[in-house]
Amino acid sequence: MRRQEVSIADIARVAGVSHTTVSRALRQNPLISAGTRKRIQKLADEMGYTPNAIAQSLQTQQSSTIGLVVTSIADPFFGDVVKGVEEVARAAHFSVLLSASYNDPHKATDIIETYQRRRVDGILVASSRIATNYSHRIPHIRIPTVLINAQGELQASQLHWIAVDDHQGAQLAVNHLLQLGHRAIGYLGSRSRPGSNQQRLQGYIDALDQAGIQRQAAWVIQPPCDEASQDEDISVGQNALLDLLDAGVTAVFCYNDMIAIGMLTACHEKGIAVPQDLSIVGFDDIQIASCMAPPLTTIHQPRVELGRLATQVMLDLLSDHPGKSHSLPPSLVLRGSTAPLREQYR
Amino acid sequence: MRRQEVSIADIARVAGVSHTTVSRALRQNPLISAGTRKRIQKLADEMGYTPNAIAQSLQTQQSSTIGLVVTSIADPFFGDVVKGVEEVARAAHFSVLLSASYNDPHKATDIIETYQRRRVDGILVASSRIATNYSHRIPHIRIPTVLINAQGELQASQLHWIAVDDHQGAQLAVNHLLQLGHRAIGYLGSRSRPGSNQQRLQGYIDALDQAGIQRQAAWVIQPPCDEASQDEDISVGQNALLDLLDAGVTAVFCYNDMIAIGMLTACHEKGIAVPQDLSIVGFDDIQIASCMAPPLTTIHQPRVELGRLATQVMLDLLSDHPGKSHSLPPSLVLRGSTAPLREQYR
Numbered sequence: 195m196r197r198q199e200v201s202i203a204d205i206a207r208v209a210g211v212s213h214t215t216v217s218r219a220l221r222q223n224p225l226i227s228a229g230t231r232k233r234i235q236k237l238a239d240e241m242g243y244t245p246n247a248i249a250q251s252l253q254t255q256q257s258s259t260i261g262l263v264v265t266s267i268a269d270p271f272f273g274d275v276v277k278g279v280e281e282v283a284r285a286a287h288f289s290v291l292l293s294a295s296y297n298d299p300h301k302a303t304d305i306i307e308t309y310q311r312r313r314v315d316g317i318l319v320a321s322s323r324i325a326t327n328y329s330h331r332i333p334h335i336r337i338p339t340v341l342i343n344a345q346g347e348l349q350a351s352q353l354h355w356i357a358v359d360d361h362q363g364a365q366l367a368v369n370h371l372l373q374l375g376h377r378a379i380g381y382l383g384s385r386s387r388p389g390s391n392q393q394r395l396q397g398y399i400d401a402l403d404q405a406g407i408q409r410q411a412a413w414v415i416q417p418p419c420d421e422a423s424q425d426e427d428i429s430v431g432q433n434a435l436l437d438l439l440d441a442g443v444t445a446v447f448c449y450n451d452m453i454a455i456g457m458l459t460a461c462h463e464k465g466i467a468v469p470q471d472l473s474i475v476g477f478d479d480i481q482i483a484s485c486m487a488p489p490l491t492t493i494h495q496p497r498v499e500l501g502r503l504a505t506q507v508m509l510d511l512l513s514d515h516p517g518k519s520h521s522l523p524p525s526l527v528l529r530g531s532t533a534p535l536r537e538q539y540r
Numbered sequence: 541m542r543r544q545e546v547s548i549a550d551i552a553r554v555a556g557v558s559h560t561t562v563s564r565a566l567r568q569n570p571l572i573s574a575g576t577r578k579r580i581q582k583l584a585d586e587m588g589y590t591p592n593a594i595a596q597s598l599q600t601q602q603s604s605t606i607g608l609v610v611t612s613i614a615d616p617f618f619g620d621v622v623k624g625v626e627e628v629a630r631a632a633h634f635s636v637l638l639s640a641s642y643n644d645p646h647k648a649t650d651i652i653e654t655y656q657r658r659r660v661d662g663i664l665v666a667s668s669r670i671a672t673n674y675s676h677r678i679p680h681i682r683i684p685t686v687l688i689n690a691q692g693e694l695q696a697s698q699l700h701w702i703a704v705d706d707h708q709g710a711q712l713a714v715n716h717l718l719q720l721g722h723r724a725i726g727y728l729g730s731r732s733r734p735g736s737n738q739q740r741l742q743g744y745i746d747a748l749d750q751a752g753i754q755r756q757a758a759w760v761i762q763p764p765c766d767e768a769s770q771d772e773d774i775s776v777g778q779n780a781l782l783d784l785l786d787a788g789v790t791a792v793f794c795y796n797d798m799i800a801i802g803m804l805t806a807c808h809e810k811g812i813a814v815p816q817d818l819s820i821v822g823f824d825d826i827q828i829a830s831c832m833a834p835p836l837t838t839i840h841q842p843r844v845e846l847g848r849l850a851t852q853v854m855l856d857l858l859s860d861h862p863g864k865s866h867s868l869p870p871s872l873v874l875r876g877s878t879a880p881l882r883e884q885y886r
Contacts, residue, residue: 244656244657268620268623268844269619270614273614273616277612277614284647289654289658290639291638292622293635308635310590311591311592312635481774485805487805498614
C-alpha cells in the first residue's frame with residue numbers, strides 16, 4: 195500500500211508535452227502560455243500531484259522543520275507549550291517534529307541525533323534533564339537550539355533559552371502564605387526536575403529567611419523520583435501529607451499543581467479541611483487547578499507564551515537576527531486553597 | 541546562525557583520503573581496513589558529521605515520517621493519544637510531525653497538504669471534523685491514512701480507523717444510572733464533535749428506550765459550539781446545570797470528563813451536593829477525573845492504546861501487510877459522583 199507517486203514525467207506523458215514544459219508551467223514560468231499553464235495545473239491537481247518538499251529541501255539546505263523535545267507529551271504543562279510552538283511555527287510555514295524524552299538521557303540523545311540526521315533547522319528543548327545532559331554535547335551540535343524553562347543549568351553555555359523565573363514564582367507563593375500569617379510553611383519538591391526544583395526551593399528558602407523565620411529541616415520533603423509523570427506527581431502529593439503535618443506545617447508550597455492536587459486528594463480522604471486546616475499553593479496554573487474543590491491558589495506560568503516566544507527566538511536565529519534569551523514573569527493566582535492562619539495556631 | 545554542514549568531502553580533506561574511502565568507511569564497507577574505518581568514524585564524530593536523512597529519503601522514496609493531526613494539542617485526551625503514537629513510531633524508527641487543526645477545516649486541509657508535500661509515509665488523524673472534511677479529499681490523496689476515534693462517518697470509505705466504541709460506552713454509562721434507580725437521566729453533548737457525539741447520544745437513547753423510559757426533549761442539551769477546547773467544555777458543563785435541573789433530571793451523562801467537571805464545579809458553586817442531589821457520569825477517564833471531589837464516575841477510553849494501535853496499523857500498511865480497522869471496548873469506572881436515587885425522588 196505504499197503510495198503511487200505522481201511525477202512531473204507522468205503529467206508530461208498524459209498532457210503530451212515535455213517534462214520541461216510541465217515543470218515550467220507548474221512554476222508559473224511566463225515562457226509557457228497562460229492557457230497551457232492553466233491546463234497543466236488542472237491536470238496536476240486531478241492526478242494528485244504535489245511538489246516534493248524533500249527534493250526542494252535538498253536544494254535549499256533548509257528543511258523548514260523544527261524538532262521539539264518535551265519531557266512528556268501527556269502532561270498538560272507541555273501540552274500548552276507544544277501548542278504555542280506549533281502555532282508560531284505553522285504561521286511561519288515550518289513543520290514541527292515532536293518527541294518525548296520521559297526524562298531518559300538515552301532517549302534524549304537518540305532524539306537529538308535523529309533530529310540532526312533529519313536536518314531540522316532548529317531544536318527546541320522543553321525538558322530540564324535533557325538540557326543538563328545535552329549541554330555536554332553542544333560542541334558537536336551546530337543546529338540552533340532554544341531551551342524552554344531550563345535556565346538554571348545554562349548560565350555558562352552558548353544556548354538560548356526562554357524561561358519563567360522559578361525563584362521569583364516561589365517567592366510570590368511563600369510571601370503570600372507569610373502575609374496570611376503562616377510561619378511553619380512546608381515545601382514539597384520534585385527531584386525529577388533538578389533545575390527548576392532547585393530554583394523554587396531557593397525561592398522558598400530566601401522568602402522564609404527574609405521574613406526571619408527559623409526554618410526546620412522536616413518542613414522540606416523532596417522524594418526521590420525516577421520519572422516526571424502526572425501519576426507520580428499525584429502520588430508524591432498524596433504520600434507526603436502526613437509527614438508534613440507531623441512536622442507541624444500549617445501551609446505547603448508544592449513544586450507543581452499536580453503534586454498540590456495529590457495533596458488535596460489526600461486531605462479529602464483523611465478529613466483534613468483545606469484551607470481551614472491546611473493551606474496549599476501549587477505552581478503552573480494548569481487548567482484543572484481552577485476546577486478543584488477548593489480551587490487551587492497557584493503560581494501562573496504563561497505556558498503557551500513560553501512555546502510561542504521560544505519559537506519566535508528560533509525563527510529570529512534562523513533569519514540571522516540575534517536571538518535573545520528571555521525570562522518571563524510568573525504571577526500569583528489567588529483562589530480557595532489558602533486562608534489566614536487560624537487563631538489557635540498563632 | 542544557520543548551521544555549518546560537515547560533509548563527507550570535509551572529512552576526506554581532513555583525513556587526507558578520497559571521498560569514496562570516507563563514504564565506504566562510514567558504511568562499514570569491508571573494502572576499507574578496520575583501522576581506517578575506525579579512524580574515519582572517530583574523525584566524523586569529532587567533526588560533528590551526521591548522515592543526511594533528507595538525501596537518503598530522496599533515494600529510498602521513504603521519509604520515515606508519520607504526520608499526525610489532532611484537534612487540540614493541549615487537551616489531555618489527545619496528549620495521551622500522541623504519547624501512544626510517538627512510542628510506537630519511535631520504536632520503529634519513524635519520526636512524528638504534529639499539527640493541530642483546532643476543528644478548523646481550512647487549517648486541516650492546509651496541514652494535510654503540507655504533509656503530502658513533505659512526503660510523509662502515512663497520516664494519522666485524531667480529529668473528528670477533519671475526518672468529515674477529509675473524506676471528500678480521499679480520491680486525491682494516495683498516502684495511507686488511519687483515523688483515530690472517527691468511525692461514525694466513515695463506514696463507506698476506504699480509510700482505516702481505530703476507535704473506541706462510543707455507542708457501547710454511552711450504554712454502559714446510562715445503564716449504570718438506571719441500575720441506581722435513576723429514570724430522569726440527562727445527556728449533555730458536544731456539537732463540536734459531531735461524529736462521536738451522535739454515537740454517544742444514540743447509546744443514551746437506546747439505553748433509555750430499552751429500559752422503557754419515556755424520554756423528554758428537555759433532558760438532552762447539545763449547546764452550539766465553535767471549537768472543541770477544554771475551556772469551552774468546562775463552560776458548557778457550567779452553563780447547562782440549571783436547565784437540566786429545571787428539566788427534572790436526577791442524573792446527567794456528559795459527553796466527556798471536562799464537561800462533567802464543569803458541571804461539578806457549578807454544583808459546588810450553587811450548593812448542589814454530588815452525588816446526593818445529582819449523579820454525574822463523564823466519558824474519557826482523563827487522569828484528573830479521579831482527583832475531583834467527589835472523584836468522577838466515568839467511561840474509560842484506552843487513549844494511549846488508541847494511539848499505539850493506530851500507529852501499528854499504519855506500520856502494517858507501510859509494510860504491505862493488510863491494515864485492520866479495530867474497535868476498542870470502553871469500560872465503566874465507578875467512583876464517587878454517582879449514587880442511588882434518593883427515596884424522595886422515587
